[in-house]
Amino acid sequence: MYKMDRLDMFFKPRSIAIIGASSEEKKLGYAVLKNVIDGGYKGNIYPINPKADYILGYKCYKSVLDIPDDLDLVVFVIPSKFVNPVMRECAQKGVKGAIVITAGFKETGLEGAKLERELKEIVKSNNIRLVGPNVLGLIDTHNSINASFASFMPKKGNIGFISQSGAFATAIMDWAAANDIGFSKFISIGNKADVNEIDLLEVLKDDNDTDVILMYLESIDNGRAFMDIAYKTSKVKPIIVLKSGTTAAGAKAATSHTGSLAGSDQAYTSAFKQCGVIRASTVEDLFDLAIGFAYQPLLNGNNIAIITNAGGPGIMASDAIENFGLRLATLSNDTVEELRKNLPSAAAVYNPVDVLGDALADRYEFALSKVLRDENVDGAMVILTPQVYTQVNETAESIVKAKDPKKPIFSIFMGGKTISAATKYLMENSVPNYSFPERAGFVFKSMHDRRIWLNKPEPVYRKFDTKFELAEKSLRSEDRSRRPSLGDWEVREVFEGYGFTLPKTLLATTSLEASDFAEELGFPVVMKIASPDILHKTDVGGVKVGLRNKDEVIRAFDDIMISVRRYFPDAEIWGVSVQQMLPPGKDVIIGSVKDPQFGHMIMFGLGGIYVEVLKDVSFRIVPVSESDAMNMIREIKSFKLLSGARGEKGVDQNAIVDAILRVSNLVTDFPEIVELDINPLRVFEEGAVAIDMRLTVGGGTE
Ligand SMILES: Nc1ncnc2c1ncn2[C@@H]1O[C@H](COP(=O)(O)OP(=O)(O)O)[C@@H](O)[C@H]1O
Numbered sequence: 001m002y003k004m005d006r007l008d009m010f011f012k013p014r015s016i017a018i019i020g021a022s023s024e025e026k027k028l029g030y031a032v033l034k035n036v037i038d039g040g041y042k043g044n045i046y047p048i049n050p051k052a053d054y055i056l057g058y059k060c061y062k063s064v065l066d067i068p069d070d071l072d073l074v075v076f077v078i079p080s081k082f083v084n085p086v087m088r089e090c091a092q093k094g095v096k097g098a099i100v101i102t103a104g105f106k107e108t109g110l111e112g113a114k115l116e117r118e119l120k121e122i123v124k125s126n127n128i129r130l131v132g133p134n135v136l137g138l139i140d141t142h143n144s145i146n147a148s149f150a151s152f153m154p155k156k157g158n159i160g161f162i163s164q165s166g167a168f169a170t171a172i173m174d175w176a177a178a179n180d181i182g183f184s185k186f187i188s189i190g191n192k193a194d195v196n197e198i199d200l201l202e203v204l205k206d207d208n209d210t211d212v213i214l215m216y217l218e219s220i221d222n223g224r225a226f227m228d229i230a231y232k233t234s235k236v237k238p239i240i241v242l243k244s245g246t247t248a249a250g251a252k253a254a255t256s257h258t259g260s261l262a263g264s265d266q267a268y269t270s271a272f273k274q275c276g277v278i279r280a281s282t283v284e285d286l287f288d289l290a291i292g293f294a295y296q297p298l299l300n301g302n303n304i305a306i307i308t309n310a311g312g313p314g315i316m317a318s319d320a321i322e323n324f325g326l327r328l329a330t331l332s333n334d335t336v337e338e339l340r341k342n343l344p345s346a347a348a349v350y351n352p353v354d355v356l357g358d359a360l361a362d363r364y365e366f367a368l369s370k371v372l373r374d375e376n377v378d379g380a381m382v383i384l385t386p387q388v389y390t391q392v393n394e395t396a397e398s399i400v401k402a403k404d405p406k407k408p409i410f411s412i413f414m415g416g417k418t419i420s421a422a423t424k425y426l427m428e429n430s431v432p433n434y435s436f437p438e439r440a441g442f443v444f445k446s447m448h449d450r451r452i453w454l455n456k457p458e459p460v461y462r463k464f465d466t467k468f469e470l471a472e473k474s475l476r477s478e479d480r481s482r483r484p485s486l487g488d489w490e491v492r493e494v495f496e497g498y499g500f501t502l503p504k505t506l507l508a509t510t511s512l513e514a515s516d517f518a519e520e521l522g523f524p525v526v527m528k529i530a531s532p533d534i535l536h537k538t539d540v541g542g543v544k545v546g547l548r549n550k551d552e553v554i555r556a557f558d559d560i561m562i563s564v565r566r567y568f569p570d571a572e573i574w575g576v577s578v579q580q581m582l583p584p585g586k587d588v589i590i591g592s593v594k595d596p597q598f599g600h601m602i603m604f605g606l607g608g609i610y611v612e613v614l615k616d617v618s619f620r621i622v623p624v625s626e627s628d629a630m631n632m633i634r635e636i637k638s639f640k641l642l643s644g645a646r647g648e649k650g651v652d653q654n655a656i657v658d659a660i661l662r663v664s665n666l667v668t669d670f671p672e673i674v675e676l677d678i679n680p681l682r683v684f685e686e687g688a689v690a691i692d693m694r695l696t697v698g699g700g701t702e
C-alpha cells in the first residue's frame, strides 16, 4: 500500500492540482502550471479553472470535487479571499497537502490575519498539511517537482534550501544558476501557517539527496523545538543559517546588568552555537559556506597548505590562516625534498609553496599532489594569479585531477575575465573557487569548527539537591505581583537553597546593634543598605567596605542612612546589613535573562565596574551543560585574568562552572524569573562566594 511519510505529500505526490491555473502567460497561474509540467512531474496534473476546458494541453476542471482521481497536492494561485472556501472543498476531496502561493494574509494586516487564522483552522481540522501562504513555492529536483513560480528549475544538487522570504529565494536561485550550483529541495515557507523550518529540518535531515542545509530565516517561533531538531540534524549534516532581523530584547526594560548586556540577537547567536548551526552573517558568507561544505570533504585538522604562483597573495593567505585560528602546515622532510628536487631552484618549497610566476599547469599539479599526500596537511588552498605564461584552464584541470576524498581543496583564482572559464570549470567539478584567500580561510575555519562540533561529546547536565520549597515560598508569594524585584537581603534564602555560599550577614536597625553584630562577625566588615526600593546600593552611598572597628561601624551606619535618605526620601528601609568582609579574589558576574523565543539565557563575564563598558561576556541558552559552562568561561577575552597571568595564580574555574550550572537549575525550576544577577561572585583559588544577588520575577509560572 502507498504510505505517506511525514511531508511526502509535497515531495512525492501522486497527483497535483493547480487552483487558478491560467492560459494567460503573464499570470502566476500559468507560470506555476508550466513549471509543474516542465519540471518533469510524472503523476497526474489537473488545472482548475471554471472558465477553461484545456490549458497547456491538460484537461481543466471547474472544481477539485470534479476530479475523478485521488488528489494529494494542490497549489493555490487564486486571490486570497477565495482561498478558504476552496480549501474547504479540498478538505472534502481528501487532499493531503496544499501550497498557498497567494499573498494577502497575515503580512497585510488585521483582515489578512483573520483570513489566515481561518485557513489554519480549516487545514488543521482536516489533516491537510500547508506550505505558506505567501510563498514562492516548492521544488524537488530529485523527484522532478517544481510547484513554484520560479523563473527556472534549478540544477540537481545536494544542497537543501529553506527560505522564509520568497524574494530572497529567487535571488539565491539566480546566484546558484550563475555559479552552476544545484539544489536537492528548495522550499519557501512564507508565513509558516503550518509547515515551518522545524518540520522541514526533520525532512532534510533524513533526505538522502541533501548533504548540506541552507536556511534563510527571519524568525523562529519555537526556539526550543528548533534547537532540538537542529542539534540532531547538525550531527548528521551541516546547517548554515542566515538570520535577518532581530527579536524584541529578552527583557524590555532591563533593570539588571545581564538584561542590558543581552542584545536582541544574543539568543539566536547562543542557540545556534549550542545546536551546531553554522551562522552566516552575510549573503556572501552563506554562499561561500554552502559551496565549501557541499563540494568538499570536511577538514580533519587545522593544518593548511598553500600553493601559489605569486608571493603577495601567499602572504595574504598565510595571514588569513593565522587570523582564523588555523595553522600553516609544516611540510614533512620528504615533501620538502621532493619539491626541492622537482621545482626550479627559486621556488619556495616550504609552506606557502611558491611555484613561481612562470609555473605551468604541470608544476601546480606536481606540487599540489605532493602536498596533499603529506600527513601534516589537512587541506589546501591553491592560489593562481593570471600572469603571462599562466595556463589558467589547464591549471584548473590539474586541480580537479588532484582532488582528494579526505582533504578539502579550495582554489583562489584571482582576477576576472581571464579566469572566468576556469572558475566555472572548477565549480562544475566541485572545487569551490573563492575570490580572495580570506574567504577560503573563513570556510576552512568553519569546517574546523564543525569537526570540533562533531567530536564534541553528548552534553552532560548537572542536577543538584536544592531547597525548592524554600525558594518557592519567596519567589511565588503574594508579594511578588506587587513587587517583582528582589534585592540581596531578600534573596539570600533562595540562593542558599540552591547551594551558593554567601557571606555571613546580619540585619541591624540601629547603629548600636550594627556594632554588636560587627563584633560577632569579626572585623573588618562591610555594611549595606537593606531596602526593597534600592537595587543598586553603591550608587546611593549605600555600601561601606573595610570597616575595622566599632566606631567606624557606628559612623558608617549613620552615613549610609543620611546618604540614602538624600537620594530616596521615601524609600522603605529595613535597616543596614552587616556582612563579613571577604578577602580579595576575582569578581565575576553570572546572570540570566529570559528571551521570548528561546527562554532563559545565562551570561558570564568579569564583574565589577568594567562589565558594561567592555561587554566582555558570554551567553548560553538554558539548560547549560558542563562543557558549555566551561566554554563560557574560556570564551571571554579576559579569560587570562582568571586562568592566571603575570605571576598571579588562577582562580577556581570549577567553582564558576558550578555556579553557572546552579543558576541554570534555578531558572529552570522557576520559569517566572525574568532577570537575575549575581554581581559579584567572588572567586578564590578555591571556592567562590556570592556577594550580591538580585532577581526579578514576572509573567506567572507558565
Ligand atoms: N562582603 C564583601 N566583601 C568584600 N567586598 C564586598 C563585600 N560586599 C561588597 N563588596 C564590594 O562592594 C561592591 C558593591 O557591593 P554590592 O553588594 O555588589 O552592592 P551594589 O552592587 O548594590 O552596589 C562589590 O562589588 C564588592 O566589590
Ligand SMILES: [Mg+2]
Binding pocket: 679, 680, 692
Ligand atoms: Mg553588586
